[in-house]
Structure formats: structure tokens, C-alpha cells
Amino acid sequence: MEKLFHCVAYYPELWPEEEIEKDILIMKECGINLVRMGEFAWHFMEPRPDEIDVSFFVRVVDRLYSEGIYTIMCTPTPTPPIWLTHGHPERLVTDIYGNKYIHGARQHVCTNNPFLRERGLKIIEAMAKALQNNPGVIAWQLDNELKALVGECVCEECRKLWHKWLKNKYGTIENLNQAWGTEIWSEYYNSFEEVVQPLSPPVIHNSSLMSNYRRFSRETVNEFAHEQAQIIRRFSSAPITHDVHISFALDTHALFSKLDFTSMNGYTQDDGYNIWLFSYDLYRAMKQDGQFFVTETSPSYAGNLTLTTRPHREGFLEIEALGAYASGAFGFSYWLFRQQRAGMEQTHGSLISAWGQPELGLEQVKRVEKMRELIQPYFLRTRHKRPQVAMTYSEQARLFFFTEPLLEGEGYFETMLRLHENLEALGLHRDLIGQDASLEGYKLLLTPFLPYLSESYMRKAEQFVRNGGIWIVGPMSGYRTEEHTVHTDCCLSNLETLAGVKVKYFYPMSNTGASGRFKHLTAPLILHGCALETNGADVMGAVEGGRTPGCAFITEKKLGKGKIVLMGAMPDIKIEEGRMLWQSIIEHYADEARVTDRFTAQSGTTLIYRTGEYEIITAINGNGEGGRYLLPSDGYEIFSHSKVSAGKRELAPFGYEVVILDSPLSI
Template identity: 40%
Template sequence: MNKIYYGAALYPELWDRETTEQDIKEMKKLGMNLARIGEFAWSTFEPAPNQFDFSVLTETLTSLAEHEIDVIICTPTPTPPIWLTANYPERLHRNHQGVTMVHGSRQHICTNNRYFRERAAILVEQMIAAVAQFNHVVAIQLDNEFKCHVGPCYCETCKQEWHKWLASKYGTIDTLNNAWGTAIWSQHYQSFEQVVQPVSTPFLHNSSLQQNYLAFTHAKLAEFAAEQTKVIKKISPIPVTHNSSMFFDLDNELLADQLDFISFDTYTPAGKHPGFMMNQERWRYMKNDTRRTMLLETSTSHNGHLDLYGLLHPAGYLQAESFATFASGVEAFSYWLFRGQKSGCEQPHGSIVSSWGEPTIGYQPAKQVGELIEQLRPLLESSEVMEPRVALTYSDRARSFLTVEPGEDYDYKTLVTSFYQGLLALNIERKLVPEGHNLAETELLITPYVHYISDQFLEKVIKFVAQGGIWIAGPMTGDRTEEHTWHTDSGLGALTELAGVKEMMQFPTTGSGHKGEAFGTSVELSGLSSLFTVEDDVIVHGKVTAGQAQGKAFLIERALGKGKIVMVGTVLEQNALQVVIENYAKPYMAKHVAQVAEEIVIIKRKTNQGALQYWLVNFSDQPRSLVLEKEWRELLSDKQLGVGKHVIEPFGYRVLSQK
């Protein structure tokens, strides 16, 4: 793998030179070789328009170079200074309730405001010119956590940009009216300038209006990222990245197109290891031209701010996190933050050193992670993670459809996590992929909760299936158009004929008494369910046995070329879902390892000589066991593990290798 990075965020603008020097020396002592700096320092770097002072930045870079610590420079655009917004409310973010943000936090600016973008470009140009001479700057991070605290903006600038975006997409207002079905409720528009923003209204807005406003917001944010990247690339070839998250209101696939590689933050607490592992197994696959990614923010002990004190990590949890991160092929494990903040709103957040300079509760775990990395380094450098053949579609565009139509309070991440947990519990190799993922190294693709299937995605999947792949689609997949309208030709549009569906009815089955059976397992139907009458060449694996739709199918399979399409029409309980997953994914379960406790995660790697390795980590605070069906060599202890039951201590880890 690439260089193994271990580090933390530094804020030299908040401290005197002596304190920063102490922190850098302590970082080196802990085995750290990476620092992130700059993302909130705009007022330090440009205290007044065109008065630039990057001395604190360049002095810190010099000190870090002396201690052989590489650096990620962050552009400080999430925190515009007061001179940019005072007396200019039109430059500020306005939420859907019409409330205009004020100075004092972060992300209070409208990133579509033209003057803001001009000032941001000037600042970034000056900043990159100041740091380009330092060859230990290994990446530039754009901004910080785009859309962490805010959603779409509804200011006058955005209203004007919204109308331009619509005109560009639809060409004529008649095209928009036809696509959105605006004859309903007299919503018809006579010009693009009349199209409203989806702010407060007596009831609900048109689904197409809401869907397109989210798409507009995501496109404009990606445009802002592209503008910053262009400025950077004019001056320096340093790779550009961004620290994103599963939770922010973004289209990360669209954002990743503007970056050399994408990075991520996660603050997943103990007890929710599927959420932690989803991050490790998503961001590597966001781009087709690179598998590079970094974890740029996690906590040493707990997160927190004035309104919330986070839960303390159990002893050993941080080591388990770091082990899983590097085993998954992630290049960096970095904390927010090194020295606790003495002011602001995030003083309660965990750190390595307190604001008064003493070790925190997170110091010893951070030290232990540094020691673990040195133990793992030769194994990591002589092996690489194996790309899984089972892929689970995770699409921010699909998530936006559930934002518009949450139905039974649906949360996209929670729904997809149930599928991921099924793969994890069965120790099936897995990756989370965007809609644009190249399927060349995939054999089984699972695509739940993607209401709209684009022509491009469907064309790719048809080719994938025809060549021998298996595609499991649903529930709630393919049942809406791009405009978030219902199909009018058939229930699933183009997918109807492919899946061999004659007729389809869709209705909410939760609490309706609809029951069924699939692969010998009893099922209680729930959620917005699609129930089918099928063609003769379709195999019915799941049929409704009780309820008003008795006799209809909810789980079907049809051959296509060398592969097959499987449609899931209802939200399955976890045990039934795992039965379905196992039926199709059994060939991809970890070989020669059985009866693995649910909290033990297995990651496949191979050595430079091609030998198989299993990297195992126990995410439980209790001992957990597994059964080996053949002998393995455990590389960390250099011991032979025989056939039979073995126990991994709380938050423990093992590296098993073929003999």
C-alpha cells in the first residue's frame, strides 16, 4: 500500500509558537507522521481584504518538516471572516424557513454567492502559492466537511442560480411543466423565473420540485469544489481531496469527480461497528481511477460540543478501529484534534493533549495505536486488500429520493445498513459502491432503495448480468422516474420487462397482516411493497400467503444471459433478509472459517506473493470466538492456530495467513 499515515489536526493560529512546537514534538514522540492544518483560519490568513499573512502557516510547515511530519493543507473557506459578511446579509446562508444565518459558527455563507466565490478563489490562490514550495505537503483538503451543518440554501442568489440551472436542464418551460406534471393543483409555470424554491408552504411541495432542488444544490456544491481545484492545479500538482461523511447533504459521487481522491470522517461510537466498517468499505470505491482514501477525522476518546458530551470509548476500541482502517486499505488514521480547544463551542471534544498541556484520557490509546501501527507496518507494506466481488449500491442520489419521500420515516442509511449487516454477519466479502462504479471486478450486485434507475445504470447492469453477474434489486428500486414521478407505462419502467413482471401493485404493507414465505422462511411484509404477477420463465422464491394480496409474488428471479436478475418487493426482517443474502452470496463467505461471532469482522488481503490473509478484529467489549476449519499461521504472535475453536479478546485482532 501507499505510505501509512498516522496523525492529527493542529491549530497553530490558536496558540503561541512555543505551544505549537511542543505539540509537534509530542506528535513525533507518539509516532505520528501527518498533520492537518488551516481549515478554519481565514481571518488569520486574511484579516482584511487583500492583506495576506501566512507566516503562522509557513512557520508551522517548517517545524513539521524538521520533524519529518507530512502535512495536509486545508482551504479555510468554511469560516469566512466578519469583514466578508458584516452588513451583507445577502451573502449568508438562508434555510428553508427563511432564517438567515449570522457570523460566528461555520458554513454560514452561501457558497453560491459570487462575491464569496471570488474571495475564496483569491484566498486559495495566495495560500497555495505560499505552501507550494514545501515538498512535505502531500495533499490539499478543500474546505471542511461540506454541508455538515446546513442543507440547501434558499437565498436570492440561489433563487437566481436555480432558475438558470432549470433553464439549462429543460430548455423550455413547457418541457419542465410536462416533466413535473404541474397541471396538478394549478402548479403550471409560465417562465423559469416563476419556479419557486421549496420553502414553507401550507402542505407539501411537488415531488419533482423538491427532487430537482436537491439535485441543483448538489451540482452547485460540486461546482464550487471544482472552482477551488482549478485554482490549486494552476499553481501546484499536489493532490486534492475532501473530508466527507455518510451524513452530509451531498452527492459524493459528483463531488469525487472534482477530486484526485476522496477522504472521510467518522465518529462512530463503540457498539455500532457496522457503521464504522461501512465507511472503511465505501470511500475506497467512490472513484474508478483510484482506490486511495484517508480517514482524516475520528476521536481519540469521545466527541462533543457545548450541547452534547459524547460517550467515552471503551479501552481497546481505538486500536480496533485503527486495525480495521488499515486492514481495509485506508491510507491514513487521523484524529480531530491534537490539543483540546480552549474556547469556541467544541471544548468538550476529546483530544490527545488538553488545552492546558497535560495528557488526556485519549493520550494512552493514541500512544498504543502508534505502537500497533509499527507492529502492522511490515505486514501492511507486504500485502494489499483484495477487492470484494460482492457490491452493495450506496447512492447519495438514491438517498435524496428518500429525503423527498420518507414515507414511514425512512432513513436511507439505516435501510441500507440492514443489507450491509446481513453481509457482515455472514462474513461475506463486501464493498459499498456508487452508481457509477465499474463492475468489472464484481460478481454479485445488490441495489436496494434506489427508486430511480437511470438508463446508464440499467445499461451497465444488463451487460453485467448477461456476462454472468447476479443483480439483486429492491425493495423500492426502479419504481420512480428521474423527476420523482411514478411510471405510466408499467410499475418499474424499463425494469418491468427485464424482470419478467406482467403486472405490479404497490402499497404500504406495514401492519396490514400480509405474510409470506421465501426459501422456507416465514416473512411478514412491511414497507412500501411491490407485489408481482410474473411471466412463465420467472422463478418465484417468495409468495404472499396471507393478506389481501395473497398469491402475489414478492421475491422473484429471472435468467438473463449467463446471469440472473432478482427482484425483492418488500422490506424484509433481518433474519429473512439474511436468508435471501446467503442464498445468493454463499460462495463469497470467508473460506475455512466458521461460526464467527457477529462482532468479529473479517477483511481479506493477499501478500505480494499471492498468499491469502484474513485480518480479523473483534469489535465487542467481550471475548468472542470463531471456529477454524483448517490450520492458519497467526502472524502477530507467530503461532500456529489449529483446527477448532479460538477466542479473540475484547477489541482484539488477528492476522491469519495461509501456510
């Protein structure tokens, strides 16, 4: 890559064309070298069917490029013009409550609608053709924030495709009935055409039906995206991405597997330290090159007609950006350049106001640029150093917890976030990896909260263990089948054999008085947990009190050169005792696995390692309270242009340092 990108979302189609010249001046003043355009401009490019004219955007791309500013060009499918829906309610997204989304919204046309697909590909083809050899277009973005609003659509078109999808998956209706156990409540279907969509309300739908409908929805929306990519690739070799947020109803791993790079929307507030760190660890690990892009975040505050967030404290924007660049981002982008004058997002922070004057965030953006310039030469010669610890974060797991929310009021993300936070607190560098990711190079693998362990995952993890890795599996992993039913051989099926245990009981442990003990520490056990008996494994921690005292809650078993550790139940890490217990277990196994890339820092301060021509440590105070860390080696700090010595160092609130180490770490 030639540079670290500093980017902003740009809507020139909303303003008089002559404003562009003024805009370019401001962009250059704050180091913007990339813009993202076009995602909502379908009407602008095709006001009436087939009256397609994309010349405006070609002009803008060219003009920007002539000033050294690249473009990420977006396909405009999230906002179909009125002619796609006027008089055609059947094309609208229908949610499970029967609500139809209408014009004026985004993504109100079902992405499974054939007319949308046809017309979408047409406008995209026109754009791709017009921009095919344009050096200004450095990348493409497909649509915008797919499935941000409505998880599952249940329109008529989806109904038909659902039946087709089921037929394709199960072959015969009898297979489906068997897999889903539809004799229950006489749910049995005689044909695929009869299978209902999970409309509200029945009582609760069959878990297999619900999880499969969610899969169907995720697969078909990915198909929509991949179709778009295919068209673009016929004309353009620029890499293709899509911008996601962790909360969307997508299978992001599958989505990005066929795209060229991952992009994420941040929008964390200034107290969201753990959230941005989590996101960077997740989206970076989706691609082997350890790179990703931050597509959207607010330069100051977020807002729309119904709410506004608090403006960031000074300094936050720099650490949000530096954290991204250090973690592997090759670009960092704001939403948006100029405040909207109309619509529904007038109160969202921007670089300049609707009347062309600096907005609150602009000064911060300039500070980001200063930082970016300084880090650029060093970061371009290094990449994020691959961690030795990985934790599986699975969209399939998230989907299971939507269907069967056993996390006592929290979602999968929140639960995983808390685990991630505790890994970070232990000073462990970590990747959040998809369930299909390679385990190559890791020493310690955590697999919590993965209700269904696929055969391929099991095989991969077993191999990882045999090769010397330590695999901590559980809590709440492996207790459901692929079809979201209960195993009938034993609670955790093959995992029990592999881990050398027998699950005696699997039950809701919260508030039953059950505690887990590991070494000298104890803490209450919560959520659904396994009371274990061993069958080849060794007991490493026992359940005390409650309904199943004397059972194990952690076991370990040697396998090849490594170990498989079954964590049967979850200590309550919302309280201090639970955190200590959980961290003590992880630390114990990190030691055993000889995980060497660890750092020491006060809570709220983190260290990120890059490697390549140099070893670089980026230290960031993320919680805005300042904090100390331990520099492991002498080096050169680039912002102070000074030599620094190994040992304790102190960061101001939202303070940061980038140290080029004198000698590579002995790790």
C-alpha cells in the first residue's frame, strides 16, 4: 500500500456543483486523501427507469483525483428511487410483525426481490463501465449497511425463496421433518410449500425453523452482495468491500469471504474503549493480510431526528484512529464531510456545517492527520503482529442466541465483549476469529458460547491440540446440533468423548448457590452450565454448593502435544470474584501454552504490536483516565522524537506513544 488513508463520506450530489472546489480546499487542509461516495445516489443517477447518467460522479472522481484524493465508489442499492416502489407494495421489506417498510427509508425494498436485483445490477453495470479504468477509484463498496434495520424479511418473494432454499437443503420434506422434530405440536409439514415463515405471533416458533430462517436470510443477502461484486469485477479490478457494523443481521464472515477487504463502521462513543478494540480485533482477523478499513465513525457526535450523542471529549478521535491504524486499518473514515441540510440526520456531527464553516470535529480531524503523517512511514513498513491467542467469534453462534437467548438478558456480542475485555486485561494480544478461520500460528484457542460445534470445527480444533495447542472449549459450547435441536447421544455429543468427560447435568445454574473453584479461587456459576464427570480427563475445578456439588466444572485432557480444556460452566465475571477466577484459568493455560506476547498495563490502557521492518509498540490510554504501562525494551518514540528506555511509562488521558523498539522482542 502506498499510504494510510484518511477518508470521509462525501455527498456532492446534494450540493451545488461549484461547492466542490471549496470542499477540496478543506479536505486538503485536513489531509483527507480518500472519499467515499454514491451509496444513496440512485435517483440522482437514474431519476426515471433507464435514464441513467453517471457523468456527475465521473467528473467528481476525476476532479478529486487531480487533487490527489482517491474515491471509494459505492453502489446505490440501499435507496431505490420512488419508481421501484410506487404502486408496488409487494417489493417492500416486511418484518415479522407485518410492518412494511416504505419509501423514505433505506433498504425498504427486499434484497430478494427480483426487480430490485435486476435494476440494481443495471445501474451498477453502468457505473462500473463508466469508471472502469478510472485511476481515482481505488475501491468499491457494495450497497451500505445491509441488514442494519430489518433482520429477516417475510415478504412473498422471500416465502418462495425460503421454500426453494429448504428444498435445496433438505431434498425431501421428510428429511426436514426429521431434522426439526416436527412431530412436536403436530407441526409436521407435508410439503415444502407449507413451511411457514417465522411470523409473529405464534407462541414461539420451532427453534430449527427460526435458526434456519435466519441462515436463509443471511445467505440470500450475501448472494445479493456477491452478485453485485461479480458485475463490478467484469469491468474493474479495484478491490471490493461492504461496510458492516457488529450489530447487523449478517454473516459477515461469509460475506467478506468473497469480497476483497473488510470494512467496519465504528461510531463508538468516547467511553467505548473495549468496543473499538473488540471490533478491530474481529475485522482485522477476517483477512489473512491483517488489514481492514474503518468506513464510518463520527468526527464529533452522532445524531438524527430522534437522538444525539454527547460530543467526544478532546483527544478521543486520535486514539480511535491510532488504535485502528495500529490494529491493521489501512484507512480511517468519517461520516460525514458536510452536515446534512435536509432529511433526517441534520444533527449528526461533520467536518463542516451546512453553511460551510468548521464543525466541532474539524479540529480533531486535523489532529488525527498530524498523527497519521507521523506514523505513516513506520506503519507502512510493518503489519499488525499476529497474536498467539485466538477466540472464536461466530455469526452462527450469534444466530443461535437470537433463536434461544440463554444469556440472561444479554446478547452474544455483549457476552463475548466481556470475555474479550478480560483477555485484554490479562495483557494478551488476541484475534477474534471466525469459525472457519485457520488456527495456524496460534498457541491458545478459546471457544466459548458456540452452541453448535460443526464436525469441521471439531476436526480443526483437535488437530490444533494434537499439534501442541491448548483448546479451552466452553462454557455453553456444543450443546445443540446444527439444526438447533438437542443431541440424543449425550449432552455435548462428540465433544464429550474428545474431552474425556461425561456431562451429568446441563441446567440453569444462576442463583442456585453453585460456585466454581479453580486453585484457591471461587466464584458463583451462572447461565446454563454442565456439571461434569470425568471419563479420561482430569478435574481442574469443581462445582461447590448448589444442586450438583462435587461435579467438575473444568477438566483437562492431554491429546497429542496439547490439551483440551472443557470449561463446563461460566463464572459470573460481572463481579470481581468471577473476573479473578476466569482470568486465573486463562492465565494458567496461557502459561502452559507458552504464550509470550503479553504486555503489562493499567486497566484502560492497551498495547498493540506491529512487526516488519521494525517492531513497533503502540501504547494507548483508551479510557480517558490516563494510565501506566511497561515498555519492554528501549526504543525511539516517534511523537516526542526521543529515545525512551524500557520500564514504566505514563500516558495522559487519551494519551499515546508509538515506540520503535531498538531490538526485536524475544518472543
